[in-house]
Amino acid sequence: MSTQYTAVIWNREKKRYDRYLAGLIGLFLLAFCGLTLALQPEITAETLIIRATGTTALLLLHLTLMIGPLCRIDPAFLPLLYNRRHLGVTTFFFGLIHGVFNLIQFHSLGNVNPLVSLFTANVHYGSLSNFPFQVLGFGALVILFLMAATSHDFWLKNLGPKAWKTLHMFVYLAYGLLVMHVLLGVAQAEHSPVAIGFLGMGVVTVISLHLAAAFFGQRGQFTAAAGEDFVEVCGLADIEDKRAKVCLIGKENIAIFKYDGKLAAVSNICKHQHGPLGEGKIVDGCITCPWHGYQYLPENGCSPPPFTEKVSTYELKLVGDRIFVNPRPHPEGTRVEPVEIPRKHE
Amino acid sequence: MTPSLRRRHRLIWVVSAFLLPILFIAALWVIPEPAIDGDFNPPTARPYSEPIGQASTEAFSGVLRRDGNLPGWQLEVQLKEHLAAASIQLYLAENGQRRRLLGHLQAPGSYFFHFFPEAAPSTDVLELQLYDGIKRQALKELRLPIQGD
Numbered sequence: 001m002s003t004q005y006t007a008v009i010w011n012r013e014k015k016r017y018d019r020y021l022a023g024l025i026g027l028f029l030l031a032f033c034g035l036t037l038a039l040q041p042e043i044t045a046e047t048l049i050i051r052a053t054g055t056t057a058l059l060l061l062h063l064t065l066m067i068g069p070l071c072r073i074d075p076a077f078l079p080l081l082y083n084r085r086h087l088g089v090t091t092f093f094f095g096l097i098h099g100v101f102n103l104i105q106f107h108s109l110g111n112v113n114p115l116v117s118l119f120t121a122n123v124h125y126g127s128l129s130n131f132p133f134q135v136l137g138f139g140a141l142v143i144l145f146l147m148a149a150t151s152h153d154f155w156l157k158n159l160g161p162k163a164w165k166t167l168h169m170f171v172y173l174a175y176g177l178l179v180m181h182v183l184l185g186v187a188q189a190e191h192s193p194v195a196i197g198f199l200g201m202g203v204v205t206v207i208s209l210h211l212a213a214a215f216f217g218q219r220g221q222f223t224a225a226a227g228e229d230f231v232e233v234c235g236l237a238d239i240e241d242k243r244a245k246v247c248l249i250g251k252e253n254i255a256i257f258k259y260d261g262k263l264a265a266v267s268n269i270c271k272h273q274h275g276p277l278g279e280g281k282i283v284d285g286c287i288t289c290p291w292h293g294y295q296y297l298p299e300n301g302c303s304p305p306p307f308t309e310k311v312s313t314y315e316l317k318l319v320g321d322r323i324f325v326n327p328r329p330h331p332e333g334t335r336v337e338p339v340e341i342p343r344k345h346e
Numbered sequence: 347m348t349p350s351l352r353r354r355h356r357l358i359w360v361v362s363a364f365l366l367p368i369l370f371i372a373a374l375w376v377i378p379e380p381a382i383d384g385d386f387n388p389p390t391a392r393p394y395s396e397p398i399g400q401a402s403t404e405a406f407s408g409v410l411r412r413d414g415n416l417p418g419w420q421l422e423v424q425l426k427e428h429l430a431a432a433s434i435q436l437y438l439a440e441n442g443q444r445r446r447l448l449g450h451l452q453a454p455g456s457y458f459f460h461f462f463p464e465a466a467p468s469t470d471v472l473e474l475q476l477y478d479g480i481k482r483q484a485l486k487e488l489r490l491p492i493q494g495d
Contacts, residue, residue: 040452044452047452106480106481110430122481122483129376129377132482179366180373183373189433200370248349251349274351
């Protein structure tokens with residue numbers, strides 16, 4: 001969370017994460033190059049660079065895509081989500097090196113512009129086996145470029161979270177294009193069951209995690225139709241201290257927090273990247289978004305000064321140990337007195 | 347994440363769960379036959395004793411050999427120059443059409459391939475084709491007459 005734009009935000013945690021990332025990528029590259037040279041000693045340096053960077057980019061994209069659903073399934077993975085942006089940009093840079101070397105190696109030796117050659121050297125667009133698979137990789141690289149270029153909070157602020165999120169969902173298209181790029185390219189020429197096996201495992205893992213998160217990641221969320229003034233949501237015991245219960249009433253996505261012997265309800269949607277506030281917790285008296293740490297005061301939905309973000313607040317009432325919420329939102333930043341929990345229920 | 351965004355995610359991945367495996371299998375289905383010998387012999391391989399055919403062009407040359415004590419034929423291909431292609435595949439061809447993949451060539455140098463005579467489309471002439479696997483086009487061809495017994 002910051003009041004001004006910085007080219008790259010590196011706090012202590014992100015620096016540590018980036019060191020791990022760089023170290024693991026270095027180890028992977030060493031292992032990949034060593035193994036390739038041992039198995040194919042005749043390989044040229046250019047081909048080795050192309051294969052190593054392409055494989056690294058594909059691996060990093062798999063990891064990037066796994067983090068989101070893993071966090072939905074188990075909050076223990078949330079620190080990875082906080083640092084995911086650097087992983088995504090790193091993926092693009094490896095893809096870019098792979099793409100540039102490909103253009104040089106495969107398309108710069110003729111008398112046609114390499115970019116034109118990329119689209120015209122092979123025009124078997126109607127054939128699956130001879131499909132110009134490099135075009136698929138190029139398409140994926142363009143998407144990754146747009147995502148890396150707009151990954152900064154400056155673009156998030158100026159495009160708006162909705163447009164920004166929509167743009168970044170194109171990563172799924174990029175993933176599909178890259179899988180087909182590999183299957184119609186290297187898999188056709190190399191016949192390597194190991195490479196195809198690893199790719200198959202990656203695809204199955206990514207799809208399974210996303211489906212699991214989509215269908216099982218919302219267990220425990222309360223859902224009701226709109227219409228009543230106050231809707232019974234849950235019991236006091238259903239909410240852990242400093243945590244929230246999320247409820248979807250009509251179109252209102254509400255997070256009810258229990259903290260310091262009180263209850264307060266705010267919109268479940270963070271102003272930053274529409275992260276799920278209800279999956280976060282109270283830290284230093286503030287609701288803290290699990291995605292990137294944006295904070296809001298539970299009683300008025302305002303970020304603590306000097307920050308200016310605000311979310312809607314909701315009325316609550318406690319009848320016995322049952323919690324009721326009024327799904328009509330107050331304007332963003334409106335103070336609503338938290339409900340005191342009687343001592344006998346604490 | 348907003349409920350509508352969650353629904354969009356769910357829809358995307360349900361569609362992907364059907365589409366990606368279908369495309370995956372379709373792509374595996376069209377993988378051409380693997381190289382006859384799986385892979386070529388290392389450059390340090392010892393040439394078989396009896397040459398039974400050879401031919402040469404500016405780009406590459408080939409020597410076909412056999413050995414009375416060993417089964418099959420051995421083809422030595424020498425790539426003489428850098429070709430304007432980075433992915434070079436060597437095929438046994440018939441009338442200019444690729445028939446069987448022998449293997450992959452990288453930098454100029456000697457490569458050895460092993461195969462049985464049944465794999466060759468003709469027992470009179472061994473037709474070799476260098477093929478660009480990226481641009482999907484033939485690069486060079488060589489006709490290598492085979493001497494009979």
